Amino acid sequence: MMGPGSAMAYELVVVAALGGEIETNCYLFYCEESRACAIIDPGAEPGKIFAAVAGLELRPELVLNTHGHLDHIGANRDMKEKYGAAIHLHSADAPMLEAADFVELGLLLGARDSPPPDRLLADGDEIAVGGKRLRVIHTPGHTPGSVSFLGGGLLFSGDTLFCGGVGRTDLEGGSWKELDKSVREKLFGLPGETVVLPGHGPWTTVEQEKLSNPFFT
Helix, strand or coil, X not given: CECCCCCCEEEEEEXXXXXXXXXXXXXXXXXXXXXXXXXXXXXXXXXXHHHHHHHHCCEEEEEECCCCCHHHHCCHXXXXXXXXXXXXXXXXXXXXXXXXXXXXXXXXXXXXXXXXXXXXXXXXXXXXXXXXXXXXXXXXCCCCCCEEEEECCEEXXXXXXXXXXXXXXXXXXXXXHHHHHHHXXXXXXXXXXXXXXXXXXXXXXXXXXXXXXXXXX
């Protein structure tokens, strides 16, 4: 599908992560000409993702994780094994994938452990997806290594900014001060018509959140 008000192509696949308790938005961001594809936040139910990829005749090359929480990385290994897709994650969240208690919890909840990242991201990095490009915006707060991906009027915001809400900051590594700064100084500085595609829930726009999000009004 085409993003609302956007000229760049993506497909939304809603997956029931953590044993079906949490619905996570997984996005397929792709180049129409080459069919190259980035899988953003494959959290669970790899079969759903495989079916969407096949239906659109895409060629997944990358896995892009907005952060390292289980409900966003639970199907990383499946994507890596099926497509050979290179895993991208911010360096500050990379230790989460190796923490023994984190891996144990993931297995308990039915998520497979993730392979280590193939590329560690940093603020300002550019990522090529066929003829398309995404820019990495480091948006810490939900986790130290949370990032958003920006390209062509689309912002994949992970759990930093939701429609009418924000991600939790009470988990390990979270910081309300950092999240507030990330949103106000980085995301709210983007054009108002930028379409925000969050990790959970419906899409929104930067302008809508600036005007009505109760956490920032």
